[in-house]
Amino acid sequence: xxxxxxxxxxxxxxxxxxxxxxxxxxxxxxxxxxxxxxxxxxxxxxxxxxxxxxxxxxxxxxxxxxxxxxxxxxxxxxxxxxxxxxxxxxxxxxxxxxxxxxxxxxxxxxxxxxxxxxxxxxxxxxxxxxxxxxxxxxxxxxxxxxxxxxxxxxxxxxxxxxxxxxxxxxxxxxxxxxxxxxxxxxxxxxxxxxxxxxxxxxxxxxxxxxxxxxxxxxxxxxxxxxxxxxxxxxxxxxxxxxxxxxxxxxxxxxxxxxxxxxxxxxxxxxxxxxxxxxxxxxxxxxxxxxxxxxxxxx
Amino acid sequence: xxxxxxxxxxxxxxxxxxxxxxxxxxxxxxxxxxxxxxxxxxxxxxxxxxxxxxxxxxxxxxxxxxxxxxxxxxxxxxxxxxxxxxxxxxxxxxxxxxxxxxxxxxxxxxxxxxxxxxxxxxxxxxxxxxxxxxxxxxxxxxxx
Numbered sequence: 001x002x003x004x005x006x007x008x009x010x011x012x013x014x015x016x017x018x019x020x021x022x023x024x025x026x027x028x029x030x031x032x033x034x035x036x037x038x039x040x041x042x043x044x045x046x047x048x049x050x051x052x053x054x055x056x057x058x059x060x061x062x063x064x065x066x067x068x069x070x071x072x073x074x075x076x077x078x079x080x081x082x083x084x085x086x087x088x089x090x091x092x093x094x095x096x097x098x099x100x101x102x103x104x105x106x107x108x109x110x111x112x113x114x115x116x117x118x119x120x121x122x123x124x125x126x127x128x129x130x131x132x133x134x135x136x137x138x139x140x141x142x143x144x145x146x147x148x149x150x151x152x153x154x155x156x157x158x159x160x161x162x163x164x165x166x167x168x169x170x171x172x173x174x175x176x177x178x179x180x181x182x183x184x185x186x187x188x189x190x191x192x193x194x195x196x197x198x199x200x201x202x203x204x205x206x207x208x209x210x211x212x213x214x215x216x217x218x219x220x221x222x223x224x225x226x227x228x229x230x231x232x233x234x235x236x237x238x239x240x241x242x243x244x245x246x247x248x249x250x251x252x253x254x255x256x257x258x259x260x261x262x263x264x265x266x267x268x269x270x271x272x273x274x275x276x277x278x279x280x281x282x283x284x285x286x287x288x289x290x291x292x293x294x295x296x297x298x
Numbered sequence: 299x300x301x302x303x304x305x306x307x308x309x310x311x312x313x314x315x316x317x318x319x320x321x322x323x324x325x326x327x328x329x330x331x332x333x334x335x336x337x338x339x340x341x342x343x344x345x346x347x348x349x350x351x352x353x354x355x356x357x358x359x360x361x362x363x364x365x366x367x368x369x370x371x372x373x374x375x376x377x378x379x380x381x382x383x384x385x386x387x388x389x390x391x392x393x394x395x396x397x398x399x400x401x402x403x404x405x406x407x408x409x410x411x412x413x414x415x416x417x418x419x420x421x422x423x424x425x426x427x428x429x430x431x432x433x434x435x436x437x438x439x440x441x442x
Contacts, residue, residue, distance in 0.1 A: 011378055012378075012381060018405070130398060131399050230335050258397075
C-alpha cells in the first residue's frame with residue numbers, strides 16, 4: 001500500500017471520529033452556560049401560598065388562575081385547547097429543563113412542569129436545539145444572538161408582540177420590558193389577522209404535524225393549543241390550519257412553538273395529548289425531552 | 299489508441315465505484331426521509347450528488363487520461379473531498395431533520411473545499427511538470 005493510500009485511510013478514520021464528535025456534541029454532550037441555576041430556570045415565585053383551588057378533570061380555578069381545557073376535532077385531528085384567565089400576567093411563566101440554561105439540557109415537558117408546580121404547561125421553543133435565537137426567560141437575558149427569526153415577545157404588562165430578530169436586539173427588548181421571548185415561529189396571528197401564508201411551513205416540514213401554539217385573546221386571557229398528529233387517529237395541522245383555528249378562538253396574537261414530537265400539553269399532573277416524540281421503543285404516547293416549557297402557575 | 303482504451307477502461311471501473319456510492323447515498327437518504335415524519339432536508343436528499351457529479355461523471359467524461367496525468371495524489375485528494383462533502387451532507391441532513399444545528403458541520407465544507415483546491419493544485423503542477431518534461435525531451439531529441 002502506498003504512502004498516499006495510507007494517508008487517505010488515516011484521514012478517513014479521523015473524519016469518522018470527527019463525525020462521531022459532531023453527533024455527540026449535538027445530541028449528547030451537556031453544556032451548561034452561565035450560572036448553574038438561573039433564576040429563569042425555575043420560574044419566579046409570585047405567591048408564597050396558593051389560594052384555595054377548585055379542580056376538576058378539565059378545569060382549574062382559584063382566586064388568580066382559571067383554566068378550562070377543551071378538546072376539539074378539526075381537519076381530522078384532535079386539538080386540545082386550554083383557555084386561561086389570570087388576575088395578573090405574572091402567572092404566565094417559562095421554565096428551563098433542570099432549571100439551567102445550556103445545550104443538551106433536556107427534560108420531558110411533564111417533568112419540568114412537575115418541578116415547577118405548573119397547573120398547565122406546554123413545551124416551549126426548544127431553544128437548546130439551535131445555536132442562535134434570542135432567549136429571554138422570566139426577565140433574564142440568556143442568549144442575544146440573532147437567528148433572524150420572528151420572535152414572540154411577552155412584556156411585563158402582559159402585552160404580546162411579534163418582532164423580527166433582524167430589526168431589534170435582545171438588549172433592546174429587555175430594556176423595553178420584555179420578560180419572555182419565544183424564538184421559533186412563525187407568528188400565526190397579528191392584530192387579529194392571519195399572518196402566515198397558506199403554504200408556509202417551519203423550514204422543511206411538510207404540512208401536517210403535531211403543533212403547539214399560544215395565543216392572547218384579551219388582557220390576561222390566553223389560549224394554549226396543542227394538536228395531535230403523526231398518528232392513525234390524527235393527521236396533524238398545517239400552520240395555516242392552526243392559524244385559522246386560533247383565529248376562530250378569538251386570538252388577536254398567536255404564535256407557533258416547537259411542534260412535531262415535542263408537542264405536549266400538561267394539565268393538573270397529566271399529559272393530556274398524545275405526544276409522538278419518545279425514544280425508540282417507547283412508541284406513541286411518550287414525550288420528547290425538551291429545553292423549556294411555557295406554563296401557568298405560582 | 300490502445301493507451302486511450304486503457305484509460306477508458308480504468309475510468310469506467312472508477313466511475314462504477316462512484317456510481318455505487320451515489321446509489322447507496324440516494325437509497326440511504328430516501329429511507330431516512332421515509333421515517334422523518336414529512337420533514338425533508340435537501341442536504342440528505344442530494345448527498346448522492348457529490349460522488350455522482352465530482353466522481354462518476356468526470357471519470358466517464360475523461361477519455362484522454364487527463365485524470366491519470368493529474369497523478370495519484372490528486373485523485374486521492376479528490377476522493378477525500380468527495381468523502382468529506384458526502385458525509386458532511388448526510389450529517390447536516392440528520393441535524394436538519396431533527397431541527398437542530400451545529401457550527402462544527404461547517405468544517406466539512408471547509409475541509410472539502412481545501413481538498414478540492416489541493417487536488418486542483420497538484421493536478422496543475424503535475425500537468426505543468428509533464429509538459430515541461432515533454433518539452434525538454436523534445437528539445438534533447440532535436441539537439442541530437
